[in-house]
Amino acid sequence: MYEGVVQDLIDELGRLPGVGPKSAQRIAFHILQADPTDVRRLAHALTQVKEKVRFCTVCGNVSEADLCRVCQDPRRDPSLICVVEEPKDVVAVERTREFRGRYHVLGGAISPIEGVGPDDLRIRELMQRLADGTVTELILATDPNLEGEATATYLARLLKPMGLKVTRLASGLPVGGDLEYADEVTLGRAFEGRRLLDV
Ligand SMILES: [Zn+2]
Numbered sequence: 280m281y282e283g284v285v286q287d288l289i290d291e292l293g294r295l296p297g298v299g300p301k302s303a304q305r306i307a308f309h310i311l312q313a314d315p316t317d318v319r320r321l322a323h324a325l326t327q328v329k330e331k332v333r334f335c336t337v338c339g340n341v342s343e344a345d346l347c348r349v350c351q352d353p354r355r356d357p358s359l360i361c362v363v364e365e366p367k368d369v370v371a372v373e374r375t376r377e378f379r380g381r382y383h384v385l386g387g388a389i390s391p392i393e394g395v396g397p398d399d400l401r402i403r404e405l406m407q408r409l410a411d412g413t414v415t416e417l418i419l420a421t422d423p424n425l426e427g428e429a430t431a432t433y434l435a436r437l438l439k440p441m442g443l444k445v446t447r448l449a450s451g452l453p454v455g456g457d458l459e460y461a462d463e464v465t466l467g468r469a470f471e472g473r474r475l476l477d478v
Pocket residue numbers: 335336337338339340346347348349350351
């Protein structure tokens with residue numbers, strides 16, 4: 280335990296995902312020894328991101344405007360929607376350069392253990408987007424783990440009566456993992472080899 284503000288910093292850092300007590304301590308001491316200009320830049324980036332960044336009103340991706348970059352781009356195919364769990368998955372898919380459609384960010388995955396049900400995700404918003412008939416194919420690109428599979432199956436059943444083409448990324452992605460950890464080539468292939476979901 281350290282005194283006052285140093286401990287406060289360690290505690291705050293320790294609340295971040297993936298940062299254990301040891302890492303929190305290491306980062307705190309790095310900041311203590313860093314150049315004041317660098318620390319001010321970090322502090323500025325932290326406050327700016329909360330002030331300026333919000334979520335796209337259509338797809339739920341991070342955005343500095345009402346609509347995100349993808350939703351604003353008229354060259355992106357509006358008939359194709361790739362459904363992902365988190366904004367970071369949009370970044371992962373964009374890196375592959377394989378996908379020219381639009382996105383829908385659910386904001387998580389169905390997880391009974393963590394108390395996340397369908398109503399906690401942006402599924403209602405997705406159904407609203409499908410209402411006008413523009414969208415003809417949905418690619419369910421939720422993570423290749425238990426929660427992601429459960430979410431894809433739930434969505435496929437929900438979408439079935441609408442007669443849309445519903446596909447899931449091809450196998451080959453590391454099972455149990457997170458979409459963002461797949462390399463571009465593997466993820467790109469998974470898009471090309473996507474298969475129809477029959478539920
Ligand atoms: Zn958007």
